[in-house]
Amino acid sequence: MLLLLAVPLATIFAFSFWTQDFLNIDHTFTLKNYQEAFSDPIYRAIMLRSVTIAGAVTVVTVVLAFPIAYFVSFHVRPERKAFWVFLITIPFWTSYLLRAFLWKVILGFNGVLNSGLLWLGLIDEPLTFILYNSNAVVITLAHAFAPFTILPIYVALEKIDRSLLEASQDLGEGTVRTFFRVTLPLAMPGVIAATLIVFIPTIGDYVTPRLVGGPDGLMIANMIQTQFLKLNNAPMGAALSVLAMTAVTLISLVFLFANRRFLK
């Protein structure tokens, strides 16, 4: 099992230190790919954009998911909670690809949103900033990952002993202060889990940017794919992969460390 994971990883790692010599691979060890990845503005821009988009998606989903999870945990009657959790999982029923296509239909130049707004007379010409750019990628990914973030936050909120909230009130704190001094810190493990669940897959996502991203919305995974298949530069692709993985690992470690503080 571990071997299945280790062999491709090792291969990629090895490739990243080689160079493409027209049709052959030059097996001499070199850091040239990495130097190029860091010096070429295209790679730098796309790397930065990937992190920014993934970060934006994470923030959007977590910020949207928290109130929903909070509502279900604190304001839905216990006997109806199972039903709500069921509702939240409905988006899982359709494939991720299908949902990305769906957003393309909604956000497109002649899409549902534009037609609707035109018909209502709210706009005179179709909005162009909503498809084939980073915004579209953020919207589509946020929608795809929202259910994944609601659940861990919901679970963390469910685990909070309600008498702790009463204790906070009893000790003089109102609802808002109780939220910030008790509820939020205790829900933090769930929030951090949600953050990782969104951030890790989105930074390497490849389908959504392809479908709705346009040229300005492409992310590192698309570039890696281009390197491997179109440009036939596997070593460069491998180097970019390694960099992407390193970035994910570093950011994950930061969050895991933060989590340890809250998980005491």
Add this chain to the structure above:
Amino acid sequence: MSSIISLSGIHKYYGDYHALRGIDLEIKQGEFFSLLGPSGCGKTTLLRVIAGFEDVSEGVLLLDGANMARVPANKRPTNMVFQSYAIFPHLTVGQNVAFGLRKKGLSKADMAAAADEALTMVGLAGYGSRAAHALSGGQRQRVALARALVLKPKVLLLDEPLSALDKKMREQMQSELRRLQRQVGITFILVTHDQEEALIMSDRIAVMFEGEIAQMASPQELYRRPATRRVGEFIGVMNFLEAKQTGTTEKAVSFDVEGLGNAEISVDQLPEGARATADVVGLRPEALSILFEGQNPTGRVADATVQDLAYYGDMTYYEVTLEGSSTPVTISMKNLISRPVLERGTKTRVQWDERSLVIFAA
């Protein structure tokens, strides 16, 4: 007399369920007051009404003279020690204790000093920097106590604070709580279903059944003169013997009591309304005693047979039947070197006193 808490006509409904049925209660400043009753009688509900976690359906609650009708829990001069202790797991012991001090506008140093002082008071000096989630049950209980006491509330509410502790720990905490209460002079309201705990600790006890207060009295009064048969049964052990009223004079009422014969009971021993309805009298196990060989009686005497016994080391509990009656009667006797422990089937004599008979109201 200054009442720190005054409840009148408190009713509480959960949907159709009538959890509190007209509670009237006055608690004096500095009292150690207990709410005692079986599971589900509404003790916790009443405590939560006072703390402000439950709205009342009807009735008036005054805290130190102020009507609490629209005052939320966080604005009331009460603090609670929760049954689960509700210690914040993400904070240290010191942060837990200082949690409520934020509002008092103290400096950081003053807050820490107050928290340390409170921790010292409950015997946890030097625990301030410990992680709260790693404490034992008894320690959590003390932290919960310190966290509430540090705010110097007018009333401290305790919901079965000792029920999660083992017997030794519980007994130790009982005397410590009592000592603390005297030391700080704060009014304590303790909820418990343990009658012994209530008797040991309280200045006054309210016995509750099904959302109503059946009797409110000092521990001694409650034990010696339970108002109803049910209260008598709930507090300690009580024997019940059938009785028929046979006559009344100015000063006394006479009863014919099963197995004991005629008993004259002085009128000031009778609760109000007892005359017409009394068909049973109560007797505590220590109100009867076995007359051992060669002992001279100092009171009334009846013949009895030992049916069973339970030997406790310092005490023996005999179950006897009185001559002419089949009702089992429990008698507790101190074990002395000079006294034998009687065997089953032994015929013996028991001694009793008219003054220790309990007549119930209605």
